[in-house]
Amino acid sequence: MKLTRSFNRSLWAFHFNSGSCNGCEIEIVAAITPRYDPERFGIKLVGTPRHADVLVITGPVVKKMKDRLLRVYAQMPEPKVVMCVGTCGISGGVFYDSYNLEGPVDEVIPVDVYVPGCPPRPEAIIHGVVKALEKLERIQGGGR
Numbered sequence: 042m043k044l045t046r047s048f049n050r051s052l053w054a055f056h057f058n059s060g061s062c063n064g065c066e067i068e069i070v071a072a073i074t075p076r077y078d079p080e081r082f083g084i085k086l087v088g089t090p091r092h093a094d095v096l097v098i099t100g101p102v103v104k105k106m107k108d109r110l111l112r113v114y115a116q117m118p119e120p121k122v123v124m125c126v127g128t129c130g131i132s133g134g135v136f137y138d139s140y141n142l143e144g145p146v147d148e149v150i151p152v153d154v155y156v157p158g159c160p161p162r163p164e165a166i167i168h169g170v171v172k173a174l175e176k177l178e179r180i181q182g183g184g185r
């Protein structure tokens with residue numbers, strides 16, 4: 042993927058696992074390795090939601106993670122965007138209609154960017170991050 046424009050801010054992401062099978066986590070880890078090197082654009086994972094611009098969520102939101110997800114979302118400063126990685130978080134995926142689901146994610150908190158796939162490839166995740174950055178810039182410019 043070619044990034045053709047320069048962004049006016051570095052994007053820091055906080056990853057939240059709402060009950061995934063860890064397949065999406067492996068792809069997120071692959072996306073931040075030197076092969077793709079998103080840190081050259083200032084994109085990196087941070088250890089606390091209080092420092093994050095984007096919330097990267099995997100998994101379908103199981104019952105015990107709903108309150109934690111709401112708390113993490115509330116802890117993030119504005120402006121913020123939410124990126125849902127993987128089919129589970131978008132629709133429930135293979136866990137659709139399970140007894141223990143509170144999701145999908147957009148039934149718990151608002152989602153700005155969807156990255157489909159089970160799991161999505163690193164290129165798709167990085168594309169989603171670029172979309173999240175564009176959305177952040179639109180929010181800063183007064184839009185939504």
Ligand code: SF4
Pocket residue numbers: 061062063064065099100126127128129130134135158159160161
């Ligand atoms: S979308 Fe697929 S790979 Fe990702 S957490 Fe769900 S089942 Fe696992």
